[in-house]
Amino acid sequence: MKLNIEGLLVYFPYDYIYPEQYSYMLELKRTLDAKGHGVLEMPSGTGKTISLLSLIVAYQREYPLEVTKLIYCSRTVPEIEKVVEELRKLMEFYSKETGEKNNILALALSSRKNLCVHPEILHANIIVYSYHYLLDPKIADLVSKELSKKSVVVFDEAHNIDNVCIDSMSVNITRRTLDRSQANVETLQNTILKIKETDAAKLKEEYRRLVEGLKEANVARETDIYMSNPVLPDEILQEAVPGSIRTAEHFVGFMKRFLEYLKARLRIHHVVQESAPQFLKDIFEKVCIDRKPLRFCAERLRSLLRTLEIADIADFSAITLISNFATLVSTYSKGFTIIIEPFEDRTPTIANPVLHFSCMDPSIAIKPVFERFQSVIITSGTLSPLDIYPRILDFRPVTVASFTMTLARTCLCPLVVGRGNDQVAMTSKFETREDFAVIRNYGNLLLEMSAIVPDGIVAFFTSYTYMENIVASWYEQGILENVQRNKLIFIETPDAAETSMALEKYQEACENGRGAILLSVARGKVSEGIDFVHHFGRAVIMFGVPYVYTQSRILKARLEYLRDQFQIRENDFLTFDAMRHAAQCVGRAIRGKTDYGLMIFADKRYARADKRGKLPRWIQEHLTDGSLNLTIDETVQLSKHFLRQMEDQLGLSLLTLEQLQSEDMLQKIAQIAHQA
């Protein structure tokens, strides 16, 4: 159908449209009009992707000078492929409706193998790739830095975007890294010697260039050709490479000294935590390394590798890592912390020192993106509470909205189980999680559900260790035997290949009618990337509140940083983080309006307003007082009732073109979007 979104002609490749899709497009268009950023939450399965694509492509056609490019970022390979398929569908619809030959060039990058398509990127109208191509400075610099300012960037499935940002800026250095770097340095030294004998001019030319400084890059950046790179800070572009590392030999010598220093720092027996300025002070005192040359390390190494015409840069990954660390630690005085641990917490007897250089501020990595591109859309099925993302990513959105799922029948049923039938509180709270009664009640819940839910049940635990312990006790108590009478049991393991197989078998068992249970872990790969549509997930049970492991020093440092810099209280952040993962887990089972499923939150703490209030609106609105703090028996009764109701599909929530033309309807649609 052809839609009129506030004066914009939008080709939408379906005969009907969900009301929320219409509403979503409306908000999206307003964001583009304002040339600002947006945060949009809409449940999965309501056609978010096609709405985004339809509207932005239409916008691009209508205002080719205002928006030249769509950069669509998603997280996983299957998601990227889904976007490509939807785009194809849209393009087919366009050529069918307009009769024109498709003149939009779309490009999908879904592997590093495709990095060589760089020139094409500049010409494509639509680019689909993973977050890393934009957020990881190491890749962004190769692939994305020349993308036009007038692009619209979409981060889909963006609920974890802060973690992606942080990961792309954090570095861990072990003894192994240092050893490999040492080897790299020696190779470099030998290569330099060889070149000096054969082609000394080459090195001289490099030297000349470095004296000239990084002017070229500077000019390019000032004239807006390039996106900035957090590893290549603005200041250094205006300066020449310091004399101490300008010749190749000097640079290699410099790196050797730096490596020696790092090695010495790893020789410790207790944990050290320090800030970047403290680290710089120490390195200056101990080995007289100045801040300035350190800042140029990454760029200097890149230049050297280029000059030496080294083909396989992958061999030099260790020394590249060290040079990136050097540049980052000397560039950012805030937002990072250095933690050196002599051993893993779990194994205090085995020495395995690690230097964690941890980014605590996700806004550092994403800043260039917000600064460069006129519209950046952060969207996902779960982005609640909406106001936290602009805070932790440090940007000012023009649109913040959450859309609910319009339903002809209530196809999702969230229930909070707070007690066993024995009235013992059900919770994964640290103090009571190992209690026999809690574990038994969790087991009983699973057992009861396995008897009444058809086909597939997915259950998530708060951590892998916790799951292991519970499974072991359930096994000893004979609970799992009884569950097996109803369904087959499959369990996620730390091994991805093993888990993939378990997943496939799980689906097979759901398919052939045997029914199965998948025990899995929140924050694990399954919870983040696998959908359990229809009979593959008729119920999701979330055992406990999936708080992150709070004893980690890195996390503690980050929480402190959030508190000091963004005035976000530790508890608020931890709860937000736990609830977004819980929402991700339970949302795995509802992937559309024809789908249906139970969402069992098995922890009494979910009933509290501070937890409940952080769930996405489309879940929250179905969570009534009657579905809080239930016993197992009550849960079973409500679930049975729900499942019976769901046996028939009752009507659909759709809009026709005619309906969209009525004022009345448009007013109703406006209420779907909930402005934060």
Add this chain to the structure above:
Amino acid sequence: MAALSEEVLLVVKRVRQRKQDGTLYLMAERIAWGPEGKDRFTVSHLYADIRCQKISPDGKAKIQLQLVLHTGESTNLHFSNESTALKDRDAAKDLLQQLLPKFKKRANKELEEKNRMLQEDPVLFQLYKDLVVCQVISAEEFWANRLSINNVDHSLSNNKQEVGISAAFLADIRPQTDGCNGLRYNLTSDIIESIFRTYPAVKQKYGENVPHNMTEKEFWTRFFQSHYFHRDRINTGLQDIFSECAKQDEKGLKSMVFQGVKNPMVDLLSLEDKSLDEGYGSNSTAPSTSNTNKTVKENSNSAIIKRFNHHSTMVLAAGSGKKADAPNGQACETSSTDGNSRDSDFFQPPIKKVKIQDVIEYEDLHRENGKKTVALNLKKSDSVLSGSALCTASCAIAALSPGGVLMQALAQQAINQMVPNDVQGELKHLYTAAGELLRHFWSCFPVNTLFLEEKVVKMRSNLERFQMTKLRPFQEKVQRQYLSTNVTWCLQSQDCVFDFPLVPPL
């Protein structure tokens, strides 16, 4: 005449039957005898029809073989070649001995199936009595399309679908204390079967050790004592014969994991486009997977988890009749396409593409989301409608439909108040029997083969006979005792048949 393609398994010359010399042939599906010098068989029995064979006692002058049929008839064969008579007879006997059980099974199965159907369905049983026992139609005719209908329903059972295994079969082996510090396990053959199918390694051990190394009892005692059975205990004892099984299971699991998954959408390995390079990232809590750092408890826990996955996989495989560790046909078929080309959307493996298209499809947003119905394509609808075939057919249907003759009769007078139950029952039987016969009759249309033509004629005479032997007497009886037009519909609908011109319309 024998079909040309029949395979002859054994030929015995100089066999006498009814004092005539001839040759005996044992074919793949039947045994046949033909008189000397003639190229046709005068005796021919399907193996399935033979109930048993009997032989004359050793030392008797006449060396004979008797075939007893299910019908009770028998055929005597006299082996008359003086020198080799005994040998000939034994050869035939041995071959028959091998062949008969095979066919017997098949015959029995069919018989059992028929029996079961009759027992389960009283209406059918009554029908059988009305039609077959009273010799309105033959048993074969009666079963002809019943069995085939049934075959569709039970096609799986005919393919010998194996009964699945309960996932909890191990839990069903509840040990009981025997009162003097021991445990008693009760094993049934079902459980043993389940163990063997789920854990082929145990079956292999059983085969290797029982009975030459140990008794069956000893074997199972050891099994239940083994660390293999109690997987949560860490395997230490080397003398345990089942320690190898655990390793074998592990190996099987590994090879399955190594083969990877067929469904690209659940492949966690290819989920991430780009994992961070080594050394980057904040996730320092990545668990070290090496076993050296694990505590005993952690090892035992992960062993339990592995065991559940393995157990469920094996149970699932045993249930679907596949061997879990062998790649099945489907896998072979697709493995060539879903290789490693996952990263380019131009070379997307077909399954993946289909799966993705499946996922992105919003079927409710399409106008044509109802199931497509097949439009009836009538080329010459006029001629069809005016044709006598349709006329009679519609007449019959009208009579049988609500509001038809029968229904009218029922509506006019509450039949249950007028006639006693046994008459009502009889009427019901007649009704179903007539319906059945009519079904046979109408199923012959369009009469486009010789067979159908014969059948239609036969069915017509069957109907006539039914009318004479059953309906008329009943009608007379009812008319004598009560009022009524009750039976008229039967007669009418059959009259349609009798009026029907038996000319094949094609």
